[in-house]
Amino acid sequence: MRATCLNMVHALAKRDPRVLYIGSDPGAGTLNAMKAEFPERFFIEGISEANVIGMAAGLAMEGYVPYVNTIATFLTRRCYDQIAIDLCLHKLPVRLAANGGGVVYAPLGPTHQAIEDIAIMRALPDMTVVAVSDAEEMKRFMDQSLDWPGPIYIRFGKGNDPVVSRPENGFSIGKAILMREPGDVLIVSTGVMTSRALAAAEALDGDGIGCGVLHMHTVKPLDAEALVRLAREVRLVVTVEEHTRIGGLGSAVLEALSDVPGLRMPTVARLGIPDVFSHKYGSQDDLLRLYGLDAGSIAGTVRATLAAERGAVL
């Protein structure tokens, strides 16, 4: 997904002279092909995220569309004031391409795990937040990223994530994709968690539980229309995100549902990372299992929540 996004920056640069790449200190060889073809539009500025964001803002003020790329935690926490003021307040079309959203960098520990990036990015006025499911969807998104107004935060998965997106579903920023029709249950997921949500739904189907999956690749602006329409039809909405339960997709879903006067509120279960820094290492999947975010755990939570909900209603 990362390689696809960066290669797409190069492809977009061929198409449009406004496109720039700005890295802080990425891995050796990053986008060598773009560097060779467009040296004047390829910048490596060193480990100075605050400066890089301000510089990108200045370039965007003059009509360029910079894609800024580094590790998600540094691209969000380290330069939050610059993102808020230089990018959002000025409504500038800078794209933040964030390596390692969620717990991709599990073995590297909490300094590298972007567990609250969605929350802090989506709290900023005029910021758009996108987490696609796989590399194929990344291509479709990147095509649209060029002319979207204002800044976009782009959250990357690990790479080689299973491809679950389908070309026939297309892609529009801000329009959720219904991957599977709901029965009693609707899972709303974002990023690479959509593949886990689909696997969980498949397992639940075997138990006779009809479970839909709404892929919310754009967490902001949230597709409240699709969400509310589907939420009216189900008993249980389950949000699944590789992110703290505070302020991310689950919070956005609850906010959108609570904003509809008279809506019969379904039970909403929010699955995510608890309010802790992880002190475990291993792989991304190890941490997802620890937090109950693997397909089996998600299915188990749905069964238990549905049973509790039915018990409470009875």
Added chain:
Amino acid sequence: MGQAPLSDRISPPLDERSLHLRRLVAGAMVRAGRGHLGPAMSLIEILRVLYDDVMRVRPGEPGWAERDRCILSKGHGCLALYAILADHGFFPVETLDSFCRHDSILGGHPEYGMVPGVEASTGSLGHGLSIGLGVALALRMRKSAARVFVVMGDGEINEGSVWEAALSAGKHGLDNLVAIVDYNHFQSYGPTAVVQDLEPLADKWRAFGFEPLEVDGHDVAALRDGFGRLPLKAGRPSVLICHTVKGKGVPPAENNADWHHKNKLKDAELEAVRAALGDF
């Protein structure tokens, strides 16, 4: 006998134009009942010379592509910027009377898109040089002759982001970028020498790849001469370290941290401002 340090120099007396601009600042501040008077007064001659003598701008066409850009990174000095912009006709002088009112375009920090002539929204310190760096890179890429002036406070350059930007600007050899430090030797709490000493300041900038020049920031002729020598060195960004006096022109405010920001003026203080500047 060596020359006295610039910080100890006695500047020439303020001429009528400098007094006029100060009256615009004081009037806006007094009518609003608040404002950063000290940080604006130290800036007056810097901005006056930039807009009167140095920068190519079109007040009726603030977005003119070939204009020189001035980013007031020390956004709290905005009363001085508003005064010079109004005086040049970017917006009516009467607008100054609405400073900080609920529906005014002129807030306590300047906003891009709200105020004609304001190039960036500032107020959070340490942002302007990075933005200016990006603008200067863009101008160079499209082979524009326009220049970028970034005005920073001395307290502001405590921010690490300023030095990140300086490293980058030096690396890129941007001689269309001009940093200006309003070195009034005071920040909010007190003297910069006490809070966070900046010396040797010119050496620091030089080490980051800038060509520095120290000038008396209230001496109009010296400022004209300094700006007239830009770029100070081909292939390098320039920095003008302007030695100024916080609150310049209003004796009780001069070198007085209590006047950094005022939200109430006592009658005696108001009288002192009028005594110094005349009626406004």
